[in-house]
Amino acid sequence: MTLADRSAIDLCPALRPASRPALPWPYAALLAVEVCVLASLAASSLGRPPMSHLAGWLGVGSMLTALPYSLRRRVRALGRWGALPGWLDFHVFAGLQGYLLVAYHSAGAPLGTSLAAMSFLVVTLIVVSGLAGRYGVPRLAVAREQHAQASATTPQDRRLGHLEVAERWLSRWGLLHRPASLLLLALTTLHVLAHYAYAA
Numbered sequence: 001m002t003l004a005d006r007s008a009i010d011l012c013p014a015l016r017p018a019s020r021p022a023l024p025w026p027y028a029a030l031l032a033v034e035v036c037v038l039a040s041l042a043a044s045s046l047g048r049p050p051m052s053h054l055a056g057w058l059g060v061g062s063m064l065t066a067l068p069y070s071l072r073r074r075v076r077a078l079g080r081w082g083a084l085p086g087w088l089d090f091h092v093f094a095g096l097q098g099y100l101l102v103a104y105h106s107a108g109a110p111l112g113t114s115l116a117a118m119s120f121l122v123v124t125l126i127v128v129s130g131l132a133g134r135y136g137v138p139r140l141a142v143a144r145e146q147h148a149q150a151s152a153t154t155p156q157d158r159r160l161g162h163l164e165v166a167e168r169w170l171s172r173w174g175l176l177h178r179p180a181s182l183l184l185l186a187l188t189t190l191h192v193l194a195h196y197a198y199a200a
Helices: 003-010 025-043 052-066 068-074 076-081 084-106 115-150 158-170 174-199
Strands: none
Touching: 025 084, 052 068, 052 084, 068 076, 068 084, 084 115, 115 174
């Protein structure tokens, strides 16, 4: 079993594709409603949509609430505060919600090469790498294992090799996700300071 198998599946049973839904339906439903509402507000607005600054603050707050999952995963003493799969579900929900709010906050803004554009790019990198780690790696690991069992008589199977390569690359998602999260914190701080400095 590869390192990706152990880290993504054995250490966190919540990542097993067959064990539970991709995201609990209340979270999925709330995200769907938020997409519809924010898209409607943005489409009906000329220039910046209403309450975009509030959406920016709410987006930052949502992403901050996603951070304790990393602490819960590493500190066993926090186990009494709920099962790890539930924390992971909220981590994914809060991250996606924060991304939606930040995207709404950025709608109509002259991004160009500004600090805001860089921040949004980093947020996108965090979300994409997080989704790869949460959904891509475990599914590739299971698919590779199932394919290996089905083709035990043909160890040189080309598709199995492709699955192993894809799994190996996706298993490095943490190399992007964690540093990008720290970078986003710094960029967000600079973005807020610059906003109030120019507004003064």
